[in-house]
Amino acid sequence: xxxxxxxxxxxxxxxxxxxxxxxxxxxxxxxxxxxxxxxxxxxxxxxxxxxxxxxxxxxxxxxxxxxxxxxxxxxxxxxxxxxxxxxxxxxxxxxxxxxxxxxxxxxxxxxxxxxxxxxxxxxxxxxxxxxxxxxxxxxxxxxxxxxxxxxxxxxxxxxxxxxxxxxxxxxxxxxxxxxxxxxxxxxxxxxxxxxxxxxxxxxxxxxxxxxxxxxxxxxxxxxxxxxxxxxxxxxxxxxxxxxxxxxxxxxxxxxxxxxxxxxxxxxxxxxxxxxxxxxxxxxxxxxxxxxxxxxxxxxxxxxxxxxxxxxxxxxxxxxxxxxxxxxxxxxxxxxxxxxxxxxxxxxxxxxxxxxxxxxxxxxxxxxxxxxxxxxxxxxxxxxxxxxxxxxxxxxxxxxxxxxxxxxxxxxxxxxxxxxxxxxxxxxxxxxxxxxxxxxxxxxxxxxxxxxxxxxxxxxxxxxxxxxxxxxxxxxxxxxxxxxxxxxxxxxxxxxxxxxxxxxxxxxxxxxxxxxxxxxxxxxxxxxxxxxxxxxxxxxxxxxxxxxxxxxxxxxxxxxxxxxxxxxxxxxxxxxxxxxxxxxxxxxxxxxxxxxxxxxxxxxxxxxxxxxxxxxxxxxxxxxxxxxxxxxxxxxxxxxxxxxxxxxxxxxxxxxxxxxxxxxxxxxxxxxxxxxxxxxxxxxxxxxxxxxxxxxxxxxxxxxxxxxxxxxxxxxxxxxxxxxxxxxxxxxxxxxxxxxxxxxxxxxxxxxxxxxxxxxxxxxxxxxxxxxxxxxxxxxxxxxxxxxxxxxxxxxxxxxxxxxxxxxxxxxxxxxxxxxxxxxxxxxxxxxxxxxxxxxxxxxxxxxxxxx
Ligand code: FAD
Numbered sequence: 001x002x003x004x005x006x007x008x009x010x011x012x013x014x015x016x017x018x019x020x021x022x023x024x025x026x027x028x029x030x031x032x033x034x035x036x037x038x039x040x041x042x043x044x045x046x047x048x049x050x051x052x053x054x055x056x057x058x059x060x061x062x063x064x065x066x067x068x069x070x071x072x073x074x075x076x077x078x079x080x081x082x083x084x085x086x087x088x089x090x091x092x093x094x095x096x097x098x099x100x101x102x103x104x105x106x107x108x109x110x111x112x113x114x115x116x117x118x119x120x121x122x123x124x125x126x127x128x129x130x131x132x133x134x135x136x137x138x139x140x141x142x143x144x145x146x147x148x149x150x151x152x153x154x155x156x157x158x159x160x161x162x163x164x165x166x167x168x169x170x171x172x173x174x175x176x177x178x179x180x181x182x183x184x185x186x187x188x189x190x191x192x193x194x195x196x197x198x199x200x201x202x203x204x205x206x207x208x209x210x211x212x213x214x215x216x217x218x219x220x221x222x223x224x225x226x227x228x229x230x231x232x233x234x235x236x237x238x239x240x241x242x243x244x245x246x247x248x249x250x251x252x253x254x255x256x257x258x259x260x261x262x263x264x265x266x267x268x269x270x271x272x273x274x275x276x277x278x279x280x281x282x283x284x285x286x287x288x289x290x291x292x293x294x295x296x297x298x299x300x301x302x303x304x305x306x307x308x309x310x311x312x313x314x315x316x317x318x319x320x321x322x323x324x325x326x327x328x329x330x331x332x333x334x335x336x337x338x339x340x341x342x343x344x345x346x347x348x349x350x351x352x353x354x355x356x357x358x359x360x361x362x363x364x365x366x367x368x369x370x371x372x373x374x375x376x377x378x379x380x381x382x383x384x385x386x387x388x389x390x391x392x393x394x395x396x397x398x399x400x401x402x403x404x405x406x407x408x409x410x411x412x413x414x415x416x417x418x419x420x421x422x423x424x425x426x427x428x429x430x431x432x433x434x435x436x437x438x439x440x441x442x443x444x445x446x447x448x449x450x451x452x453x454x455x456x457x458x459x460x461x462x463x464x465x466x467x468x469x470x471x472x473x474x475x476x477x478x479x480x481x482x483x484x485x486x487x488x489x490x491x492x493x494x495x496x497x498x499x500x501x502x503x504x505x506x507x508x509x510x511x512x513x514x515x516x517x518x519x520x521x522x523x524x525x526x527x528x529x530x531x532x533x534x535x536x537x538x539x540x541x542x543x544x545x546x547x548x549x550x551x552x553x554x555x556x557x558x559x560x561x562x563x564x565x566x567x568x569x570x571x572x573x574x575x576x577x578x579x580x581x582x583x584x585x586x587x588x589x590x591x592x593x594x595x596x597x598x599x600x601x602x603x604x605x606x607x608x609x610x611x612x613x614x615x616x617x618x619x620x621x622x623x624x625x626x627x628x629x630x631x632x633x634x635x636x637x638x639x640x641x642x643x644x645x646x647x648x649x650x651x652x653x654x655x656x657x658x659x660x661x662x663x664x665x666x667x668x669x670x671x672x673x674x675x676x677x678x679x680x681x682x683x684x685x686x687x688x689x690x691x692x693x694x695x696x697x698x699x700x701x702x703x704x705x706x707x708x709x710x711x712x713x714x715x716x717x718x719x720x721x722x723x724x725x726x727x728x729x730x731x732x733x734x735x736x737x738x739x740x741x742x743x744x745x746x747x748x749x750x751x752x753x754x755x756x757x758x759x760x761x762x763x764x765x766x767x768x769x770x771x772x773x774x775x776x777x778x779x780x781x782x783x784x785x786x787x788x789x790x791x792x793x794x795x796x797x798x799x800x801x802x803x804x805x806x807x808x809x810x811x812x813x814x815x816x817x818x819x820x821x822x823x824x825x826x827x828x829x830x831x832x833x834x835x836x837x838x839x840x841x842x843x844x845x846x847x848x849x850x851x
Pocket of ligand 1 (some may be wrong): 006007008009010011012031032033034041042043044045078079080081111112113114132133134161254257287288289290305306307308310
């Protein structure tokens, strides 16, 4: 038998190899229009960004390899132009010579893939506009970027390929604008998951225009102007300059050959095939991006252009073409997909909520959703990073789909759920999926198991949920009130406006503050404590609902999703993505302590909460010489920005910060203040080395209060100011002096009144009480535990850090006297002074805080 294959990449090459493995009898000829077969199209964006350095690794199989290993006649640079069904012949054109010839066949497989959809806008044929489908496209993009030293890019479309290209352009220090017609990126996931990607892209200084489309591209001498209008409007409202424009607005099946051959075609989704990948025309088969598939979840026709289906179909169709007795049908595509989007991994399987709503299904009636926020592995094991999973299921417990986002562990959970769907596992049975556990890999209850437990609670009515997007309307209606049951620390970092705050630890004791007529929307950080509070309230006769996914899910949706105009007034040549400044080879750090004339030191600040990593950075920097490089690791994602600000404020050179496996790795070079001439950068240049001078470099604080939380806050700010290179003086007066008392000091020379007064007041930092909710000392103990759990430094250690870093404390002499203290009763590091000493210090200060 003579078998022809059109298309030599995913589907075509898979089928060809399988055909040969099954039989040596048949003649197999594979035609490929491009220069290469079996290349890794999925790797193309990463070679553009330099992440995949070696171009050759993208060429998974060569023409010679296909010939020698499989005896397949591969004809590259050859386009199949026509299929003559009657005569069972094709017309092929050698694209190098221009000659055409005929080739007969017994059976033919079409795997021509999908072409890039180019939006029908004026100027889309600009020499600065590119698509990315194959090696040739990739080479063209790289050549254009290099030749023109491209620094400004517009990416049209925020699907998988658009996002991957944007990420890689940012890696190349290009100012990148992403324009997307929909109001979110990444169609496979729902808005609340996409919102996290939006915020992360904004953090990476990508300009994001959602709900916008390109209307025209106008070429200038060195740049093109990309005109952009709001979706649905014709008039452009935004103009962005670009030196390169990538058109990544989607793909559509290549169907021309099939149409000409009389194959039945779906107008949108491509060549129609049966479950054995047979077209309606005898002996013509089709697979991959070009075909209409059955959606595994609902049986509807769809086109899902992904590599897994193409490869799977390629294998199955070989069995069918050889008419093997045990040939298997293709069961449909679930759309399991994943990508790296900046710091996140985003994955999805099955149906998303948008598609259910489009189909007219109603939340609460036809389907339910739950969201869990967990860690990728045991939280106490280094390197654990947060993970969000959304599960969609029917009230009967059938799993409809799942989505996940996080730095690590998303792939595993999405794959487990995809397997569960294929296995017909019920949502509650997810509890019973026994998954491998050890702290570096997982928790004893995997997030997938937690989804099962959570779903059971929902289905049993043990918890009633409210969604992130329902809150506003319910509160506005006046029937519901928001109740934040997180700790004060957590609330400090942000809360839902209008919410009442009662820490879960106090809720029972303060329950009388709640109104039984109202329904409380209870929320915590991730949804778990909210459930505990919900149960408490309901059991005590109150009405409540729990915010699914907690504050963590709600917050990114409440922020601006776009950041139009962020590059206005900036020069693209100045744009340095924080993650892409030269990174000193980590191998040199620690072992080989010198690199050129530069010493490199590693600092591990993982597990420390803010401002711990900055404090440690400052301390370590003090011991380095100008020119030395400090590499710091922190598990706080916010450190990526903090370290840059710190370096800029303190006059050191920020080199780079990147996130590796969810851990921020940053490099800062110590500068000799005001002098950059006596050392050079690793590459020998001193470019960009400058010293930032501050005219008012002092911070003064008056600590009047003796409340533990207030003194604690004072020292956190004071240490932060020290870390920013400021001189800090704290002036302690009245009740604040209690924080400075020695714990075990006894003064027998005091008068009776002074002794009594002294006994009634706390002795030293360990004995201070909370300003609020002290609850006979319980609140204070609980606060200390929370601080410990969250790796927040204790007050004594913050005080020690303060002195170690050169901070100064002046005790108000007058207050010391009034309070009946003696000098030796207070800690030795303290200096004494009066108002004049304080005013002298404050005069040069940037600001003075009164606490
Ligand atoms: P293709 O692999 O596109 O192969 C079709 C081939 O047929 C083409 O090389 C074309 O030149 C040739 N051809 C077409 N017509 C003719 C003709 N008349 N004569 C001769 N030859 C012809 N999928 C994922 O699942 N994960 C990813 O991370 C991912 N990343 C991607 C990144 C990029 C940049 C791109 C472009 C695609 C990515 N995909 C990804 C999609 C995935 O590559 C496709 O789904 C898969 O390759 C489809 O296989 P196919 O055989 O149908 O088509």
